[in-house]
Amino acid sequence: MIEGLARPLAAVWNAVASALGAFYRVLGAPGKLLQDFLNGTWLGHSLHAVVVDVVIGGATAALLLDVLRVVFGVEGLEDAAIWVLGLAWLAGVAAIFSGLTDFKDTASGNERNVAGLHGLINLFGNTAFAISVMQRMNGNHDLAFWVLLVGYGIISVGSYIGGHVVFKYGYMVNHNAFSRGKRAKEFTAILPAAELPDETPTKATYGATALVLVRRGDVVHALKDSCSHAGGPLSQGELDGDMISCPWHGSVFRLSDGAVKHGPAGTRQVTYRARISGDQVEVQGPHD
Numbered sequence: 707m708i709e710g711l712a713r714p715l716a717a718v719w720n721a722v723a724s725a726l727g728a729f730y731r732v733l734g735a736p737g738k739l740l741q742d743f744l745n746g747t748w749l750g751h752s753l754h755a756v757v758v759d760v761v762i763g764g765a766t767a768a769l770l771l772d773v774l775r776v777v778f779g780v781e782g783l784e785d786a787a788i789w790v791l792g793l794a795w796l797a798g799v800a801a802i803f804s805g806l807t808d809f810k811d812t813a814s815g816n817e818r819n820v821a822g823l824h825g826l827i828n829l830f831g832n833t834a835f836a837i838s839v840m841q842r843m844n845g846n847h848d849l850a851f852w853v854l855l856v857g858y859g860i861i862s863v864g865s866y867i868g869g870h871v872v873f874k875y876g877y878m879v880n881h882n883a884f885s886r887g888k889r890a891k892e893f894t895a896i897l898p899a900a901e902l903p904d905e906t907p908t909k910a911t912y913g914a915t916a917l918v919l920v921r922r923g924d925v926v927h928a929l930k931d932s933c934s935h936a937g938g939p940l941s942q943g944e945l946d947g948d949m950i951s952c953p954w955h956g957s958v959f960r961l962s963d964g965a966v967k968h969g970p971a972g973t974r975q976v977t978y979r980a981r982i983s984g985d986q987v988e989v990q991g992p993h994d
């Protein structure tokens with residue numbers, strides 16, 4: 707049902723995602739840093755989820771203060787409600803910017819459509835919060851209460867749809883969380899060393915797990931091939947010094963330990979110990 711509601715505006719969601727991509731590309735290196743900050747790469751997971759907690763918590767607290775005042779006649783709560791709802795609105799602005807940055811790298815189709823609908827509805831909800839704050843500052847506390855009530859209802863619907871896109875589509879969660887793949891304490895031969903060229907990301911299989919191998923002389927790095935952001939094939943990515951980038955949305959991982967250098971990925975890429983033994987490439991792990 708949610709997908710059906712979101713689909714008619716698919717062209718809008720695609721245009722917004724394209725415009726955001728172009729915006730960040732024009733900004734160049736500073737844009738990459740801004741994107742990393744707003745994605746939450748530095749935090750280890752989505753920044754959007756953190757600021758949304760403040761939005762919902764602040765709006766709930768403001769609503770409680772209003773209910774205490776309107777229903778139970780508690781006096782002297784007006785100023786507190788302004789400050790708390792003002793904080794919730796400010797966090798809502800941060801949620802819009804962080805959410806748009808995540809949205810840029812959604813998969814087109816249902817995931818992008820539902821994420822777009824989530825964002826649009828919450829934009830209306832946050833606008834209602836702003837109107838409620840302004841009414842309070844003009845002394846219209848009773849009208850502000852009803853506006854907040856409407857805004858809270860809108861945000862609740864938007865949050866439900868946000869949960870739908872995360873829990874149904876795995877949006878902005880670690881793509882490798884449920885696919886740990888083969889684990890082995892002993893080194894296992896996976897490829898003749900002669901078939902692994904230097905300085906070339908090469909796909910190989912370790913049990914049923916696809917790996918990307920990068921050879922530098924006698925040193926071999928091995929990472930899970932499927933990008934932690936959304937499953938892009940790192941074996942089709944590019945090397946840059948000690949880093950490898952994902953071809954889908956440009957996340958950059960350190961070869962030696964899978965650490966995230968640039969997002970949108972927020973989770974370390976799974977890595978393995980690898981070596982050349984005799985005429986074979988051998989792999990053991992993964993590292994935990």
Ligand code: FES
Nearest residue numbers: 933936938952955
């Ligand atoms: S799949 Fe998105 S950066 Fe790799």
